[in-house]
Amino acid sequence: MKKVAVIVLNNFTSDSRVLKEAVSLRKFHYDAQVIALHEETLETNFITNEGVPVERIKLRTKKWAKITFIQFIKYLEFIYLAIKKYRKYDIFHCNDIDALPIGVIIKLLFNRKVKIVYDAHELETELSFVHKKSRKFIIKKIEAFFIRYADTVITVSPSIANFYQKQYNILPELIFNCPGYQTVVNNNVIRKNLNIPNNKNVFLYIGGFINGRLIKQIIESFKSLKDSNNAVVFIGSGILLTEIKQAAEQFENIYYHPAISPDKLIDFISSADWSLVLIENVSLSYYYSMPNKLFESIMAEIPVITTPLLELKRIVQGNNIGIITEGYSTDDIINSIKSTETFEQNETLKQKFLELKKEYNWEQQEKKLISLYNNLFIEN
Numbered sequence: 550m551k552k553v554a555v556i557v558l559n560n561f562t563s564d565s566r567v568l569k570e571a572v573s574l575r576k577f578h579y580d581a582q583v584i585a586l587h588e589e590t591l592e593t594n595f596i597t598n599e600g601v602p603v604e605r606i607k608l609r610t611k612k613w614a615k616i617t618f619i620q621f622i623k624y625l626e627f628i629y630l631a632i633k634k635y636r637k638y639d640i641f642h643c644n645d646i647d648a649l650p651i652g653v654i655i656k657l658l659f660n661r662k663v664k665i666v667y668d669a670h671e672l673e674t675e676l677s678f679v680h681k682k683s684r685k686f687i688i689k690k691i692e693a694f695f696i697r698y699a700d701t702v703i704t705v706s707p708s709i710a711n712f713y714q715k716q717y718n719i720l721p722e723l724i725f726n727c728p729g730y731q732t733v734v735n736n737n738v739i740r741k742n743l744n745i746p747n748n749k750n751v752f753l754y755i756g757g758f759i760n761g762r763l764i765k766q767i768i769e770s771f772k773s774l775k776d777s778n779n780a781v782v783f784i785g786s787g788i789l790l791t792e793i794k795q796a797a798e799q800f801e802n803i804y805y806h807p808a809i810s811p812d813k814l815i816d817f818i819s820s821a822d823w824s825l826v827l828i829e830n831v832s833l834s835y836y837y838s839m840p841n842k843l844f845e846s847i848m849a850e851i852p853v854i855t856t857p858l859l860e861l862k863r864i865v866q867g868n869n870i871g872i873i874t875e876g877y878s879t880d881d882i883i884n885s886i887k888s889t890e891t892f893e894q895n896e897t898l899k900q901k902f903l904e905l906k907k908e909y910n911w912e913q914q915e916k917k918l919i920s921l922y923n924n925l926f927i928e929n
Contacts, residue, residue, distance in 0.1 A: 551639040551926075553581040556631065556648040561585035561603060565811065565841065566670065566726045567644055571601045573915040579640070579922060584631060587611070606630050627651075632659060640925065642666045643699075646673040646692050653698045664925045667699035669721070672709045672834035693717065701921055706860045708837035722921050726841040728848045730910040733819040739782055740820070743804045749780040752854070752886065753821035755814075756842050758787030761835065763827040763856070763877060765789070768796045770882040771803050779886055782806055782821065818849035823889055826855040826865075829877050839864070844909045850902040852892065854885045868901055 555571050557564060561583055574581035587593055587605035594604050608630075610623045624647070631651050635641075636659040641652030643665065652665040674689045693716075696702065702721040704710050710721045739751055752771075758764055764783075771781045780802040783793045790805075797805045809817045818824060824846035830836050839860045846853045853871035855861045865871045872888050874881040907913075 550578055550580045552637075553579050553640040553642055554631075554635045554638045554652075555581055555583045555642040555644070556651055557583065557585050557644040558627070558647045559586060560588040560591055560605060562591070564644075568597065568599065568601065569726075569911055569915075570642070570668070570724075570918060572599045573911075573918055574642075574922065575601060576915075577919045577922075581642075584635065586627070628654065631655075636660050636663075638663065640664045640666060640922070642668060644668045645670055646688065646695075649695045649699070650691070653695045656698055664700045665698060666701050666703065666921075666925075667696060668703040668724075669709070669713070670705060670726075672712060672832075672837055675712075675833035700925055703918075703921070706837050706839040708859055709834075712833075712837070722917060724914050724918055725839060725844060725909060727844040727909045727911050727914055728815060728841070730906060730912055731815045731848055733815060733848075733850055736816060736820045738817055738820045739806070743782065743806060745780055745782075745804065749778050749802070750823070750889065751821045752779060752781045752823045752825055753784070753818060753851075754781065754825045754827075755784045755809075755818065755845070756840070758783070758785050758789040758793060760789075761829045761831050763829055763882065765792070766877070766879045766882055767825060767827065768792065768803065769879045770886065772796070772800055773879070773883055774886065775800050775802055777802070780804060781825070784809060784817075815845060815849050818845055819851060821849075821851055823871075824849070824851050824853045826853045826861065827874070827877075827882070828856055828858060828861070830856070830858060847902060847905045847909055850899065850906075852889075852894065852898065854882075854889070864905075868905060870898065870901055870905070 553574055555567060557567050571581045571583055583601060583603040585605045587607040591605060596602050606627060608623055608626050610626050613619045628651050632655055636655045641663060643649040643652045649667050656663045656665055673692055696717055702719050703724045704721040705726060710723055714720045740747060745751060754767060767781060782804045784806045793805050796803045826843050828835050828838060836858050837860060853865055855865050855871060856874050856877060862873055866873055872885045872892060874885045
C-alpha cells in the first residue's frame with residue numbers, strides 16, 4: 550500500500566477539499582495521512598470521523614514574532630520536521646505553493662522515487678494579497694522552479710489550467726471542489742431555525758466573512774430592502790462576523806446562523822430560495838475561480854446570484870441557473886435581488902440542476918483523482 554503525505558500549511562480545521570481527497574485515497578487503498586500545522590487547543594495526532602489520520606506538526610518557533618524573516622524560520626522548521634519523519638513516503642500531495650517545495654526537496658535530496666502531486670487550489674501567483682511586485686516576482690520564481698519536479702498537477706478551474714499550460718507548458722488535471730451526490734427533499738429548516746416568516750424570500754450566504762466577498766455590500770443591500778419580503782441569512786465565520794451580527798440585531802430581514810455540519814449542509818442550503826455566490830474581481834485568481842459554494846448550490850438545486858466572473862458566468866449564465874450582477878456595487882446586488890421576482894423557476898430549471906448534479910459531484914471528481922494516482926507508477 551502506497552503511503553501518501555497530504556501536506557497542508559494550515560491547522561486543518563475546515564479544509565473540506567483536503568479531507569475529501571484523503572478520504573478518497575484511503576477508500577482506494579492508498580495509505581493517506583494529512584500533515585498540517587499545530588495550533589494550541591487543537592489535537593496533535595488524531596483520526597477524523599472519516600478515518601483519516603492527521604498529524605499537526607508542533608513548531609518550537611511557533612510563538613516567535615510574525616515578522617517576515619521569523620516566518621521564514623518557522624517555515625524552515627516545518628520543512629525539517631516533515632523531512633525527518635516523512636521522507637520515506639511514496640507520494641507527497643502538496644496543497645498550494647507553500648507545500649510544494651517540501652515534497653520537491655525530499656525528492657531531490659532524500660528519496661528520488663517519491664512522486665509529487667501539486668494541488669493548486671488557487672491561481673497561486675495571482676492571489677489578491679500578492680500585491681507587491683517584489684513578492685509576486687519571488688512567488689512566480691518559486692513556482693516556476695519547483696513545478697518542474699511535480700509528477701502531476703491538479704487545479705480547480707479550466708481557466709487556471711489554461712494559465713498553467715501557457716505559463717509552464719503543463720496541462721493540469723481538473724478536480725473541482727464539489728460535494729458528494731445527494732438527493733434533496735423539500736424542507737423548511739432555515740425558516741424554522743430562525744423564525745423567518747414563510748412569506749419571506751430567503752437569500753443564503755455561506756462561506757468566509759472576509760473582504761473580497763461583498764459582505765458589506767450584501768448587508769447594505771438588505772438594509773435598503775428592509776421593507777420588502779426579502780431576507781438574507783449568513784452562515785460562516787471571519788473578520789466581518791461582528792458587522793453581520795450587529796446588522797442582524799438592528800434589521801429584521803438580516804440573520805446570522807451558526808455553522809452547519811457538512812452532512813446537513815446541502816439540506817440546509819436547499820431550504821433557501823436563492824444562493825449568493827458573490828466574489829469581487831480583485832485578482833486574476835478570483836476572476837478564474839469556481840468556488841465550492843457554487844457546486845453546493847447546484848447540489849441543493851437552488852438558483853444563484855453571482856458576480857460577472859469568467860467561470861461563474863460560464864456555468865450560471867450558460868445553464869440559465871441564476872442571475873449575474875451587472876457589477877460589484879450595492880445597487881448592482883439590489884437590482885439582481887429585485888430581478889429574482891421575474892426569474893422563472895419551473896421544471897426546466899429543475900431538470901437542468903439534475904443534469905449538472907451528475908457532472909459536478911465528488912464521486913465524479915474522485916474517479917479522476919484515483920486515475921491520476923494510479924497512473925503515477927505506470928512506466929512511460
